[in-house]
């Protein structure tokens with residue numbers, strides 16, 4: 454092709470909801486971008502060998518065959534086959550340390566961090582240590598280790614570019630404004646239980662909790678949206694991404710998921726970013742920033758009525774929010790333990806072992822019982838992560 458540049462992209466978590474949307478964005482950019490060829494240099498999946506291989510086989514759409522496929526679950530080694538056709542020169546590697554290898558490889562320009570949960574921490578941190586541009590979907594990395602990640606990215610010059618739609622919206626609203634931000638206003642859809650009673654929430658099943666009204670997402674984040682723990686994690690994510698204290702962050706419920714978030718400036722003026730709910734837009738913007746190119750996400754239609762409503766959050770039915778503000782306020786080790794407890798509790802709820810409303814109760818208990826440190830090292834955070842998982846499992850056995 455005659456395009457002057459290449460962007461080598463490592464998509465970690467390529468088989469997931471964000472990962473497959475990212476692949477679509479790369480294929481689209483290869484049709485519309487006249488500046489860069491977007492090459493899927495590396496892609497990872499956990500143990501879905503067929504899923505990742507099938508995705509990569511479409512090599513022509515992804516700027517050429519990938520250099521390597523990474524399977525983070527080492528037990529898949531025995532099910533790997535020789536690759537043929539367009540993938541015959543593609544390397545296959547396995548084991549979690551290969552995520553770090555791909556994230557820090559000198560040929561990689563951009564890392565899309567789309568693994569779910571704490572499992573994304575080491576590779577995201579490796580990308581930051583290597584001074585990469587990091588399109589960050591994996592919010593849990595900032596929840597667990599936000600202080601450390603920001604300190605390291607300042608040292609290495611790495612850029613953290615938000616993929617989460619709320620944070621992308623805030624980033625777009627702030628743009629290069631030299632003006633002081635008074636408040637970030639995160640919008641929340643309210644999830645499937647926005648109008649449910651407390652009794653209905655106690656009786657919630659995995660099936661009802663997974664049925665999100667406006668977004669199609671992975672299972673973990675879908676449950677997080679139902680408890681509004683997702684918004685709690687996003688409060689913490691915003692605190693670190695935009696370096697603002699918790700008391701300058703607010704949450705408002707906006708059921709239509711069209712206003713993706715807002716920024717209030719010193720003079721009271723509020724800017725918002727609007728688009729129909731579709732992750733391809735924030736993913737693409739993280740990749741092409743500061744350029745805006747045509748996007749496959751559908752635009753807002755003007756020939757129909759859109760109702761944009763805002764309502765206050767119900768802190769009684771959604772106690773996760775208060776926990777999120779607390780973690781954002783104290784920082785330190787709090788995020789690591791709350792995140793670990795939440796990952797365990799979500800898993801137990803999905804296995805019918807605890808009630809929906811126990812999820813946040815377990816998280817709060819673990820947070821209150823942990824030995825807080827203000828400036829933890831990575832090894833302290835990892836130790837507390839393991840501790841919190843054990844505690845949460847025990848604590849859940851008590852409530853279940």
Ligand code: NAD
Nearest residue numbers: 466467468469470471499525568569572590591592670671
């Ligand atoms: P998903 O469950 O659909 O995909 C998760 C990906 O991570 C898969 O590729 C999976 O193979 C991989 N993975 C799972 N466990 C792993 C492990 N132990 N080690 C290595 N890789 C592992 O999740 P998703 O919905 O795509 O979410 C990914 C991240 O993006 C999450 O942090 C989520 O909060 C964030 N996010 C998602 C959305 C969305 O619309 N889905 C929106 C905003 C932010």
Ligand code: MG
Nearest residue numbers: 617618619687
């Ligand atoms: Mg979000």
